[in-house]
Amino acid sequence: MSGAFAKLGALVLAAVLLVGMQRYTPGYAEITGPIPLTGKIGETLTGRTFSVRADKVLLAERLRFKAYGREVERDTGGVFALVIAALEAQPASVNVGSAIWRSAQGARFVASPRFQGAPRLLGTDRLEPGLPQRGLVIFEIPRESVAGATLLVAASRWPRLDTQAEIALPATLDTPAPLIDLSELAYE
Amino acid sequence: MSEAVVSPSVLRMRRISLWALPMALALGIVLQSHENAWEWWRSRELFAREVPASTAASLGGADWKLMGLRRVAERADGRAVMLLDMEAVVRDPEAFAVLPCRLVLEAPDGRRWSPQFLTPSEVNRLPERRGRTIPTCTQALASKPTAGVTLRVSEGFVLPAGMDRQVRPVLSLPAGRPHYLRFEIPG
Numbered sequence: 110m111s112g113a114f115a116k117l118g119a120l121v122l123a124a125v126l127l128v129g130m131q132r133y134t135p136g137y138a139e140i141t142g143p144i145p146l147t148g149k150i151g152e153t154l155t156g157r158t159f160s161v162r163a164d165k166v167l168l169a170e171r172l173r174f175k176a177y178g179r180e181v182e183r184d185t186g187g188v189f190a191l192v193i194a195a196l197e198a199q200p201a202s203v204n205v206g207s208a209i210w211r212s213a214q215g216a217r218f219v220a221s222p223r224f225q226g227a228p229r230l231l232g233t234d235r236l237e238p239g240l241p242q243r244g245l246v247i248f249e250i251p252r253e254s255v256a257g258a259t260l261l262v263a264a265s266r267w268p269r270l271d272t273q274a275e276i277a278l279p280a281t282l283d284t285p286a287p288l289i290d291l292s293e294l295a296y297e
Numbered sequence: 298m299s300e301a302v303v304s305p306s307v308l309r310m311r312r313i314s315l316w317a318l319p320m321a322l323a324l325g326i327v328l329q330s331h332e333n334a335w336e337w338w339r340s341r342e343l344f345a346r347e348v349p350a351s352t353a354a355s356l357g358g359a360d361w362k363l364m365g366l367r368r369v370a371e372r373a374d375g376r377a378v379m380l381l382d383m384e385a386v387v388r389d390p391e392a393f394a395v396l397p398c399r400l401v402l403e404a405p406d407g408r409r410w411s412p413q414f415l416t417p418s419e420v421n422r423l424p425e426r427r428g429r430t431i432p433t434c435t436q437a438l439a440s441k442p443t444a445g446v447t448l449r450v451s452e453g454f455v456l457p458a459g460m461d462r463q464v465r466p467v468l469s470l471p472a473g474r475p476h477y478l479r480f481e482i483p484g
Contacts, residue, residue: 201401202411238408239457240376 143263143273150279156272158203159236161262163276165193168255168285172247175292176226183223187251188285192260192278193296195243198236206232207268208246209261212254219266221249227291243296255282342399343475345467350483357470358392359385363480364449366402368461370419375458378419381412381466383434383450387442392472394441398434402454402464403479409467415453434468 148154153162169191171184183189196205208231210218224230229244236242246260257280263273348354353362362384370378379402387393401409412433420426431451432440442448456464469477 200407201409235411235413237410237413237455237457238404239460240455 141269143268144271145275146272147275147277149277152276154274154276155199156274158198158201158264158272159205159262160197160199161194161205161274161276163192163194163260163278166278166282167191167193167289168282169287169289170285171288172224173288173290173292174224174227176224181227182288185249187249188255189221189289190248190250190255190258191289191294192246192248193244193294194231194246194260194262195241196231196236196262197241198238200238202235202237203264204235205262205264207261207263207266208232208248209266210248210250210254211259211261212250213257214254216254217261218248218250218254220246223247223249229291229296245291245294245296256280339471339474341475342469342477345477345479348478348480350481353384353386354478355388356468356476356478357395357473358389359387359448361385361468361478363466363482366464366466366482369423372455377456377458377461378415379454379456379461379464380415380420380423381452381454382431383452383466383468385437385448385450387444387446387448389472390442390444394438395471396435396438397471398438399467399469399477400434400450400452401467402456403467404460404464410454410456410464412452413455415455420453438470 144157146154146156150163150166153160167190169189171182172189172191173180173182175181190210192208198205208220212218220232224247227247231242231244231246234242250258258278260276260278261273262276264271346354346356348361348363350363353360355361364382364384366379366381368377369380372378381400381402383400385393401411403409431449433452434450437448437450440448465482466480467477468480
């Protein structure tokens with residue numbers, strides 16, 4: 110009788126294990142997804158192919174800049190978030206082409222494409238070892254996505270088995286400035 | 298309940314099956330992943346061949362010789378603009394034409410700089426460059442030359458200040474990997 114109970118117990122245990130494995134085994138995309146490197150603002154994070162440090166976040170309702178010899182002004186229905194950061198390749202030249210603003214609610218915003226030609230935009234030039242680039246990344250986001258966001262930096266937008274720097278941005282930020290002129294911005 | 302009697306032949310089969318299982322698993326892994334392993338082997342730079350100054354070495358269907366590595370300009374922030382000149386004598390056109398070419402400058406600490414586009418003002422003032430277009434390594438490979446042709450290849454680099462005397466050219470080609478060449482600088 111006890112042998113029958115043991116067999117039944119083993120069967121139930123196997124069933125529980127199988128259900129658990131089916132439910133909780135990570136999928137292929139998760140296993141081969143980005144390798145997170147977490148830090149906070151002001152901290153240098155060194156990944157497999159680059160290092161990054163985000164120093165400051167500024168908010169603005171309008172941005173002015175000079176591109177291709179003419180002055181351009183952009184406004185938004187939300188808010189512009191400017192992240193001033195430093196990037197450096199190591200140990201070899203590399204393109205770091207992805208910066209994403211992930212809101213506290215999980216929404217992901219890629220860097221705005223509305224600033225082509227603006228000075229010191231990060232991600233436009235290839236990074237070189239020993240030649241750090243200091244500049245900014247501009248996001249256009251809804252006002253409710255400002256607080257508690259995370260900056261994601263990676264070589265590609267969907268990194269596979271590669272570093273993704275995840276920098277926790279300040280929980281609260283100053284009120285957006287009515288206008289920021291990028292040519293007058295202090296990067297240092 | 299009574300224990301069932303198991304015959305010696307069944308026991309032997311069970312033992313064989315048990316030993317065969319890890320072997321079957323290993324064989325399955327080999328069959329499934331041998332192409333990936335081969336791809337990995339052919340894409341890695343694992344074995345460096347040191348090339349003494351002023352000598353040529355064979356790689357990827359050609360004999361390669363370092364003709365010179367010069368600092369040709371300095372940018373406003375102190376960065377050094379370098380020009381690398383190589384010569385390739387094509388031996389096997391088919392192997393030579395496999396793209397891409399990986400020609401970099403390597404520092405003793407392992408850091409590597411890839412070629413960059415140099416502004417015409419930085420290179421055109423060199424006497425031997427006036428009126429001439431010298432192909433980059435990838436352009437040379439893509440030109441699909443015939444056997445016996447001698448090609449001149451040139452690449453530009455931008456290095457941090459003070460690194461220009463410490464770097465060495467490194468050449469890696471798909472047809473030559475996992476071997477690659479590291480050139481000694483003359484003088």
